[in-house]
Amino acid sequence: MSTVVRHFARNYAEARQKFLDAARGCGATLTEFPHPTELGHEGETLAIDVAWLGAADATRVLMVTSGTHGAEGFCGSGAQVAMLHDTALHADCRSAGWALMFVHAVNPYGFSHLRRVNEDNVDLNRNFMDFDRPLPLNPAYAEVAPLLLPPQWPPSCDDHTLLMKTVAEKGMAWYQAAVSAGQYQDPAGMFFGGQTATWSNYTLRRILARFGSGRTVLRWVDVHTGLGPWGYGEPIYMGPDAPGPLAKTRAIWGASVTSIYDGSSTSANLSGLAWQAVPQTLPSIDYAGIALEFGTLPLAEVLDALRGDHWLHVHPEADENQRALIKQSVWKAFYGDTDDWREGVVAQVTEAVRKAVDPAASRPL
Structure with a gap:
């Protein structure tokens, strides 16, 4: 068995404990931000935990976050724990004048309850909006929404056929964008941005x-x-739709960095992304960022897992067997439970960190 597997967990409580233990073991400074109202699936405390590794007065910071989309946290948490054990990485960052900041479980509720959304049914990576201004409309979502959550799960043959007919007519790209781009009108719907x-x-x-x-x-x-x-970690640009910041990001992480704005990314064009917290909070800092998006199942299967999970959310009366089957589908959609997948995750996240702190290692444009 691969030694990397020891860094990964099977539930949020285990993941959090591994993170805290690894942070203490390498001398990182820990700060806890406990959730004020919610508990985990097993009644455990929920928190966003921050581990700071490096000089307190470091002027350059590399931040690695996990669990922005709750159930996706098993991947990012494992990579963070592995890097907290990587003393060579720590030494190289320190000698280059960088501090490492690991932010564990940005959405701890979704992580613990195996949901992509948070306790408010909000997709956190659609929530960073200016709520004093009119929120965008998503007419395509309104069109497909009645087909996403049928009366029963799995869908009947007729319900499945009707959705597939619509997707065939409109195209998979339309379907992905309609569902995942974010919507702000239906609090009970999927991909609700809040x-x-x-x-x-x-x-x-x-x-x-x-x-x-x-x-x-x-x-x-x-x-x-x-x-x-x-298993491929697609580096997706996290920044404004502008050529200068995109070029800077590619200079750091390489020409393989994709963008939601030019169609090069597997992701649809999204609104309310979390990177917008940086200019909202630190407007003058020299910033660049990427999302590393690790592939699991084909897109249609991932969307079906999310549909099933949302169906379960609005049907709490579902029996335990059906609940277990739906949650297993969510697990498979967001976690590649094999040694080669885990090893690839750790290697690629570590490589991205090294590129960020060592510009000489950047791929040529």
């Missing part, structure tokens, strides 16, 4: 303000799963 800032949104901005104030440079790697080829 109508106010959530606790995780507020807390992430608190973390940036607390640990980023007075720094000059921030690089961010946010770990996600569920899109793209099995």
Whole structure:
């Protein structure tokens, strides 16, 4: 068995304990941001935990986040724990003048309850909006929404056929964008971006303000799963739709960095993304960031797992057998439970960190 597997967990409580133990073991400074109202699936405490490794007065910070989309946290948490054990990485970052900041479980509720959304049914990575302004409409979502959550799960043959007919007519790209781009009108619907800032949104901005104030440079790697080829960590640009910041990001992480704005990414064009917390909180810092999106199952299967989970959310009367089957589908959609997948995750996240702190290692444009 691969030694990497010891860094990964089977539930949130185990993942959190491994993170805390690894942080203490390497001398990192820990800060806990406990959830004020919610508990985990087993009644455990929920929190966003921050481990700071490096000089307290470091001016350059590399931040790695996990669990922005709850159930995707098993991947990012394992990579964070592995890097907390990587003493060679620590030494190289310190000698280059960088501090490492690991933010564990940005959405701890979803992590523990095996949901992509948070306690408010909000997709956190659609929630960083200016809520004082009119929120965007998603007419394509309104069109497909009645087909997403049939009366029974799995869908009847007729319900499945009707959805597939619509997808065949409109195209898979239309379907992906319609469902995943984010919507702000239906609080009970899928990929709801919220109508106010959530606790995780507020807390992430608190973390940036607390640990980023007075720094000059921030690089961010946010770990996600569920899109793209099995085990490949697609580096997706996290920044504004502007050529200068995109070019800077590619200079750091290489020409393989994709963008939601030009169609090169497996992700649809999205609104309310978490990176917007940086200019909202640290407007003058030199910033660049990527999401590493690790592939698991084909897109249609991932979307079906999310549909099933949302069906379960609105049908709490479902029996335990059906609940277990749906949750197993969510697990498979967002976690590649094999040694080669885990090893690839750790290697690729570590490589992204090394590229961020060592510009000489960047791939040529």
